[in-house]
Amino acid sequence: MGKGKIQSAWLIAVFLLLVASGCGAGGGNGGGTGCPPSGSGDLVINVTGLPQGVNARVTVNGPSGSWTLTGSQTLQGVLAGTYTVTAEKVAQSDLLIRTAYSPGLGGSPACMRNGQATTVTVSYAQIPSSNKLWLDNGNPPAEARPRWASPPRFWAAPPPRAPA
Numbered sequence: 001m002g003k004g005k006i007q008s009a010w011l012i013a014v015f016l017l018l019v020a021s022g023c024g025a026g027g028g029n030g031g032g033t034g035c036p037p038s039g040s041g042d043l044v045i046n047v048t049g050l051p052q053g054v055n056a057r058v059t060v061n062g063p064s065g066s067w068t069l070t071g072s073q074t075l076q077g078v079l080a081g082t083y084t085v086t087a088e089k090v091a092q093s094d095l096l097i098r099t100a101y102s103p104g105l106g107g108s109p110a111c112m113r114n115g116q117a118t119t120v121t122v123s124y125a126q127i128p129s130s131n132k133l134w135l136d137n138g139n140p141p142a143e144a145r146p147r148w149a150s151p152p153r154f155w156a157a158p159p160p161r162a163p164a
Contacts, residue, residue, distance in 0.1 A: 035082045037063065039114020043075040043083055049124035050090070050101060057088040058103075058122055062112070074117075084109045085120045091130070100130035 047056045047069070055070035062083030067075065087103035107120040 035080070035111035036113060037079070037081045039080040040077050041080060041112045041115055042117040043078050043110065043112055044117055044119040045069055045073050045075070045085065046119060046121045047072045047124070048121065049126075051092060054090055054092045054101065056103075056122060056124065057090055059086045060084070060120075061086075078112060080112045080114050082109050082111055083118075083120075085122065087122045087124075089127075090124070094131075097131055097133055100127045101125065102127050 043060065043062075045058060045060065047058060050056060050071075058069040060067045060069065060075065060083055062078065063081035064075075064078040067073075085105060085108035087105060089103065090101050092099040092101070101124040104123045104125065105120070106123065107118070110118045110120050112118050
């Protein structure tokens, strides 16, 4: 390759790098307006899919602060801006086997605009492998020996004698 071709390839590579650096990987707002930070509105958190007595674990973070929620709730008069909603797995207590639920989020991050109500939905679904009793029915390894416990010893006192 000649010196001119190497220089041309170098210039093309630099040009492509400059063009590529101006292209983001998404996540922007497209129009450059973003989520306006002025005003206030209502942030509605809808929680679905949990049986009665099982509390959700939902966290909301944004310009007005942070909240931990256990169910559906409307946060009224929160400052405009971007709010992020996250949720954790929860479980229903049971004496033998618990049922676990996994969250799915719709609408987060949410852009709260002045005078508007914005809704985020947290949909819980039962984890398919939960609330099941798992047993192993395989045979033990050939070299395994049973572990015997000492047999129980019961001593009974002789019955009392009847008075003669």
